[in-house]
Amino acid sequence: MSNLLQTGAEFEKKLKERAESTEKMLNDEFRKLGESVSEAVTSNETKIKGAIAQFTASTEESLKKHREGVKEAMMQHRKDMLKLAGSSGMRLLGIVFLLFTASGGTLWYLGGRIQTNLEEIRVQEETLRKLNAKTWGVRYHEGSNGRFLVLPEGMKAETNWTMENGKQNAVRLLQE
Known part of the structure; x- marks a missing residue:
């Protein structure tokens, strides 16, 4: 029976060694798998971060170009509006100047006519006074x-x- 005990003990010892060896091997494999997964995750994380950074940079560049385009368009629109306002203002100023000039000319002409008519009335009054003196x-x-x-x-x-x-x-x- 001692043989059987000894064989059982050896068998138990071998089982323990095998269990330890299997555990060690599984631990090594799990560690390698963990490292591999970690590397893959790190690699994917780096790729994703790179893609995000590239997308962000591309989006920022597009937004910058778009902002510049909008800014240029707004500046051009502002210049066009200023030109329009300036030309409209100058046109209005010209019309006002012409109206004042025409009004001034008309007033000057009418003033001259009034002066001439008053002078003629004075002459006619003098003639009438002389005529009344002659006709008693x-x-x-x-x-x-x-x-x-x-x-x-x-x-x-x-x-x-x-x-x-x-x-x-x-x-x-x-x-x-």
Whole structure:
């Protein structure tokens, strides 16, 4: 029986050694597998980080170009608007200048005409004053009853007078 115990002990010892060897081998394999997975994860992480960095850089570059394009377009639009406002302003200023010039010219012309008319009225008033002095205030009136010479107040008419050797009838004015 001792043989059987010894064989059992050896068998147990071999089983333990095999179990330890298997455990060691499995641990080594799991460690290698872990390292391999870790390397793969690290490699993939590096690749993913690189792809993300490349995508980010590409996106930033595209955004930068887009911003520059938008900025240029806005600056061009601003310049165009300033040109439009400037040309509209200049056009409006020109129209206002023309209106003021035309108004000033019209006022100057009308002022000259008024001055001329006033001068003519003064001349006519002077002529009328002289005419009234020559006619002693006698006025002519024409109505539905006929034509009349109207004498000024304080005057009376004496008829049966003639002029130019009796060819023309005349009226003599006398102070009352």
